[in-house]
Amino acid sequence: MKSLQKKGMSYITAIGTANPPHRFSQSTIARFMEKSMNLNAADSRKLHTIFRASGINYRHTVLDDYGKEDSFSFYPNTPNLEPFPSTEKRLLAFREHALGISLAAVRNLQGSVPSSAFRTEEITHLIVVCCTGMYAPGLDIELVQELALPSTIQRTSITFMGCYAAFNGLKVADAFCKADQKAKVLIVCTELCSLHFQRQPTDDNLLANALFADGSAALLVEAAPARxxxxxxxxxxxxxxxxxxxxxxxxxxxxxxxxxxxxxxxxxxxxxxxxxxxxxxxxxxxxxxxxxxxxxxxxxxxxxxxxxxxxxxxxxxxxxxxxxxxxxxxxxxxxxxxxxxxxxxxxxxxxxxxxxxxxxxxxxxxxxxxxxxxxxxx
Structure with missing residues (x-):
C-alpha cells in the first residue's frame, strides 16, 4: 500500500447492506394499503397516483402481510384490522427482527474486505443508529454478544433522529478516530419502518405508506486508510x-x-x-x-x-x-x-x-x- 496514515483523519473503509426477505412490488403493497385503509373512491385514486409517481418499484419488509389479502401473521384477521396493533406489539416485532437484519449487514461488510481488515477483537467503538424501535438491554448489546465484540467496547446509541441520523453516526465516528489513531468504529443503522403502518387516510399517511421500507447498513470507520x-x-x-x-x-x-x-x-x-x-x-x-x-x-x-x-x-x-x-x-x-x-x-x-x-x-x-x-x- 502506498498510502501513509495521516494524523487526525478518518476513513470509511468498508460498507455492507442488508434487507429482510419479503420483497413486494409497489402495486402489491398498494393493494394491501387500499383494502386495509378502507379508502373511498377519491382517496383510492389519490393513493394509486402517489404510488405510481414515487419512483419506487420494490420495497422490503419484515412483515409478509403486505403481500397478502388474508391469513395475516401480524395484523388481525378481521375486516377492519381491529384491534389495530399497539405500539407495544410493534416494538416486540422490532425486537424480534432487528438483530437478524443488522447482523446480515455487518456480515456483508465483512465479506467485502479481506479477513485481516475486520477482526472483531480490534473494533474499539460500536455506534447503533435507529428511530423505528427501542428496548434495553438493546440492539447494541445484542450485536456485541453475537459478533463476539469486546465487552469493553465503547457503545453509543443514536435514536429518533430520522433519515439524516447516519450523518450523526459518522460525525461521532469521525471524532473518535481523530482522537485515537487506533480507533476502529463499527456503525450499524437499522430501521424497520414497515412496522409503523398507519391506516387513517390522511395525506401524510398516504405519502408515508408509499415510501417507507426496511433495511440495515453497516460501516467501518478507521483512523487509517485501507486500499x-x-x-x-x-x-x-x-x-x-x-x-x-x-x-x-x-x-x-x-x-x-x-x-x-x-x-x-x-x-x-x-x-x-x-x-x-x-x-x-x-x-x-x-x-x-x-x-x-x-x-x-x-x-x-x-x-x-x-x-x-x-x-x-x-x-x-x-x-x-x-x-x-x-x-x-x-x-x-x-x-x-x-x-x-x-x-x-x-x-x-x-x-x-x-x-x-x-x-x-x-x-x-x-x-x-x-x-x-x-x-x-x-
Whole structure:
C-alpha cells in the first residue's frame, strides 16, 4: 500500500447492506394499503397516483402481510384490522427482527474486505443508529454478544433522529478516530419502518405508506486508510425551521406516526444551495470538480429539486434513483445504500475524486458531508 496514515483523519473503509426477505412490488403493497385503509373512491385514486409517481418499484419488509389479502401473521384477521396493533406489539416485532437484519449487514461488510481488515477483537467503538424501535438491554448489546465484540467496547446509541441520523453516526465516528489513531468504529443503522403502518387516510399517511421500507447498513470507520477508502473531509448542517411541521416523527398508541407533507421538496430546494456553499467553504473547496453524489432519496421530488437547484444531472444522481427504485426510503440506512453504490463502482481512476452527500430529516434538518476517495494499488 502506498498510502501513509495521516494524523487526525478518518476513513470509511468498508460498507455492507442488508434487507429482510419479503420483497413486494409497489402495486402489491398498494393493494394491501387500499383494502386495509378502507379508502373511498377519491382517496383510492389519490393513493394509486402517489404510488405510481414515487419512483419506487420494490420495497422490503419484515412483515409478509403486505403481500397478502388474508391469513395475516401480524395484523388481525378481521375486516377492519381491529384491534389495530399497539405500539407495544410493534416494538416486540422490532425486537424480534432487528438483530437478524443488522447482523446480515455487518456480515456483508465483512465479506467485502479481506479477513485481516475486520477482526472483531480490534473494533474499539460500536455506534447503533435507529428511530423505528427501542428496548434495553438493546440492539447494541445484542450485536456485541453475537459478533463476539469486546465487552469493553465503547457503545453509543443514536435514536429518533430520522433519515439524516447516519450523518450523526459518522460525525461521532469521525471524532473518535481523530482522537485515537487506533480507533476502529463499527456503525450499524437499522430501521424497520414497515412496522409503523398507519391506516387513517390522511395525506401524510398516504405519502408515508408509499415510501417507507426496511433495511440495515453497516460501516467501518478507521483512523487509517485501507486500499480503498473514503476520507471524511467535512460536515455541515443547518435547520429550516419553517419546515418543522412538515417532517416530524412522534410516538402514538398505535405505533410511531410520521408527519410528511408534500411541501418538503420545496423547503429543501430553498436551503440546499446555501448548505452546499457553506460545506464547501468549510472544506476550502468548490463544487465545480465534484462528479460523485450520494443523496438521500427521501422521494423522487426531493431528488429532482436538488438536481435543479445545484445543476446536477440525473445520470450523476443515478445511484440515488437506483436505491429508491429497488428499496424505497428506509430512513437512516438509505443514504448509506446510496454511498455503497458509489463506493462499489469506484476504481483507481477515481482516486482523489470527491463525493458530495446529503440527507434530511425532522426539524427540518439539512445535513451535508464531503468525502474524498483514496484508492491505492495493493
Amino acid at each position: 480503498k477508502s473514503l476520507r471524511i473531509e467535512a460536515f455541515h448542517s443547518d435547520l429550516a425551521p419553517e419546515g418543522k411541521h412538515d417532517m416530524a416523527w412522534s410516538i402514538g398508541d398505535l405505533g410511531f406516526e410520521m408527519k410528511l407533507s408534500t411541501y418538503v421538496p420545496d423547503i429543501i430546494r430553498g436551503g440546499i444551495r446555501d448548505l452546499t456553499n457553506l460545506l464547501l467553504a468549510r472544506a476550502k473547496n468548490n463544487s465545480k470538480g465534484i462528479r460523485h453524489f450520494a443523496i438521500h432519496p427521501g422521494g423522487k421530488k426531493i431528488l429532482e429539486a436538488i438536481q435543479q437547484e445545484l445543476g446536477i444531472t440525473e445520470e450523476q444522481n443515478r445511484h440515488a434513483y437506483t436505491v429508491l427504485k429497488n428499496f424505497g426510503n428506509m430512513s437512516s440506512p438509505t443514504v448509506l445504500f446510496v454511498l455503497n453504490e458509489v463506493f462499489k463502482n469506484a476504481s483507481g481512476t477515481d482516486n482523489d475524486e470527491q463525493v458530495l452527500s446529503f440527507a434530511f430529516g425532522p426539524g427540518l434538518t439539512l445535513e451535508s458531508m464531503l468525502l474524498k476517495f483514496e484508492i491505492y494499488d495493493a
